[in-house]
Amino acid sequence: MSDERDWLAMQNCLCFNIRRSSRAVTQYYENELRRHGLRPTQTPILSLLAAKPEMGMAEVSEWLGMDRTTLVRNLRPLQREGLVQMTGAGRGKRVVLSITPAGRAALAKLLPDWRIAQSRAVAVLGPERWAALLGDLERVAASLQD
Amino acid sequence: MSDERDWLAMQNCLCFNIRRSSRAVTQYYENELRRHGLRPTQTPILSLLAAKPEMGMAEVSEWLGMDRTTLVRNLRPLQREGLVQMTGAGRGKRVVLSITPAGRAALAKLLPDWRIAQSRAVAVLGPERWAALLGDLERVAASLQD
DNA sequence: GTTGGTATGGTGTATATACACTTCAATGAG
DNA sequence: CTCATTGAAGTGTATATACACCATACCAAC
Numbered sequence: 001m002s003d004e005r006d007w008l009a010m011q012n013c014l015c016f017n018i019r020r021s022s023r024a025v026t027q028y029y030e031n032e033l034r035r036h037g038l039r040p041t042q043t044p045i046l047s048l049l050a051a052k053p054e055m056g057m058a059e060v061s062e063w064l065g066m067d068r069t070t071l072v073r074n075l076r077p078l079q080r081e082g083l084v085q086m087t088g089a090g091r092g093k094r095v096v097l098s099i100t101p102a103g104r105a106a107l108a109k110l111l112p113d114w115r116i117a118q119s120r121a122v123a124v125l126g127p128e129r130w131a132a133l134l135g136d137l138e139r140v141a142a143s144l145q146d
Numbered sequence: 147m148s149d150e151r152d153w154l155a156m157q158n159c160l161c162f163n164i165r166r167s168s169r170a171v172t173q174y175y176e177n178e179l180r181r182h183g184l185r186p187t188q189t190p191i192l193s194l195l196a197a198k199p200e201m202g203m204a205e206v207s208e209w210l211g212m213d214r215t216t217l218v219r220n221l222r223p224l225q226r227e228g229l230v231q232m233t234g235a236g237r238g239k240r241v242v243l244s245i246t247p248a249g250r251a252a253l254a255k256l257l258p259d260w261r262i263a264q265s266r267a268v269a270v271l272g273p274e275r276w277a278a279l280l281g282d283l284e285r286v287a288a289s290l291q292d
Numbered sequence: 293g294t295t296g297g298t299a300t301g302g303t304g305t306a307t308a309t310a311c312a313c314t315t316c317a318a319t320g321a322g
Numbered sequence: 323c324t325c326a327t328t329g330a331a332g333t334g335t336a337t338a339t340a341c342a343c344c345a346t347a348c349c350a351a352c
Contacts, residue, residue, distance in 0.1 A: 006257060007197035013260070014267045015175040016190045017280050020211040022168040023309075024287035029161040030310090041338065044162045051153035057301065065166040067340050072302065074338070091301055092346025111152060114159070121160045124289040125282055133286075134163050136271055136279050141170035143270040169339075176340090187308065203331060216309050218332065223307075238316030238330065 014140070025121075032117040036110040037081075041074055043114070046083060046107045049099040056094055065141070078103070160286070171267075178263040182256040183227075187220055189260070192229060192253045195245040202240055211287075224249070 010016060029040050038046070048063055049055070061068040075097070078084040083103035087096045099107075122130050156162060175186050184192070194209055195201070207214040221243070224230040229249035233242045245253075268276050 003193075003196040006253070007193050009261075009264075010190055010193040012280065013175075013190070013264060014280075015171050015186045017283055018164065018168045018171050019186065019308095021283040021287040022164045023211060023213075024291055025161050025164050027310080028290035029159075039337070040161045040165065044156055044159070047149075047153050047156040050149040058299085065169060066338095067169075068300090069302075069341080070339050077337075091344090092299090092348080094300065094347085107152070115155075118155075118159060121286065121290060124286050129282060133279065133282050134158065134160075136275060137163055137167040140267065140270050140279075141167040144174035144267060145170055165338095173340080185307070204329090212308095213310050214330090215311080215332075220308070238318085238332095240317090240330065 018137075028121070029114075029117055033110055033113055036106065036113065038106060038110055039077075042078055042083075043107070043110065045071075045074065045078065046099055046103050049084060049097055050104060050107060053098055055097055057097065060097060164283075174267070175263055179256060179259055182252065182259065184252060184256055185223075188224055188229075189253070189256065191217075191220065191224065192245055192249050195230060195243055196250060196253060199244055201243055203243065206243060 026040050033040075033043070044064055045060070048060060052063075055063075057071060058068055061071040064071070066074070075084060075086070079086060081102075082100055083106055085098050085100050087098070088094060125133065172186050179186075179189070190210060191206070194206060198209075201209075203217060204214055207217040210217070212220070221230060221232070225232060227248075228246055229252055231244050231246050233244070234240060271279065
């Protein structure tokens with residue numbers, strides 16, 4: 001059947017595969033870190049803000065490879081929980097994002113468990129193959145962004 | 147600074163990286179296939195239903211590596227557009243999912259453009275490295291599902 | 293100073309994702 | 323036959339994602 005052949009082809013679709021793996025990996029990390037109250041999307045935001053202060057929305061979204069308008073929504077829970085602060089808010093006005101002491105505390109509390117989860121993930125493939133995987137992912141993503 | 151070191155570590159986070167790449171790849175495929183009116187999540191559903199008839203919700207969600215309740219929502223646009231049919235619907239009752247003639251037509255119309263998009267994606271790494279990437283992704287996802 | 297363009301953020305809308313919980317049907321133990 | 327168990331499907335809620343569009347501020351040319 002042609003349909004069966006099409007389905008076999010679709011099983012090699014990068015988009016399908018990366019989305020499926022992303023779901024599985026996300027659920028794994030989320031399970032490991034759920035008790036800290038931070039979702040997989042929020043941790044990188046906090047970590048970036050801790051390292052690089054005084055950034056605006058567009059800059060942060062660039063660093064995270066995330067649409068600017070997506071970042072706007074993703075910041076809301078963090079702001080509501082008092083982990084991130086926005087100064088100079090308002091339409092048109094430049095906004096400066098910064099992590100709060102509570103945000104730093106939450107991040108510090110989470111990091112050890114993140115390291116454990118990450119180690120288990122790295123162990124699946126080993127460090128070399130792991131590095132190759134991340135490199136290839138980045139290369140594909142960068143090349144297709146045109 | 148410890149914060150700077152933490153951020154460097156976080157940049158090796160599988161979860162962060164795979165989610166970021168997933169966003170980029172999804173946008174690429176979505177752009178290439180947008181004119182067909184099918185989103186990246188919907189195409190694999192249609193393709194699977196075309197190849198394997200008479201499946202229930204749980205079975206389909208298993209094949210796609212997608213939460214069952216996510217599939218329920220993802221089917222709604224497809225059903226609304228008349229591309230997928232659900233017979234025996236109702237709580238408790240088993241549902242049989244099937245692709246409609248309109249669904250087959252939409253899939254057939256899209257496939258050539260999907261092949262083009264896929265070729266360009268494969269060309270970034272070459273077929274061997276490509277196969278290794280998909281294999282590693284699957285292996286990581288499978289290993290972490292415990 | 294007015295005006296027009298650019299930079300910067302926010303909103304409306306629609307889909308995607310999944311956990312906790314609910315509803316219903318079928319079935320098997322008694 | 324009745325009821326508890328199991329299995330299947332749907333809902334409530336919250337977050338994630340991004341396109342199209344909107345609103346404001348800032349700055350430069352005049």
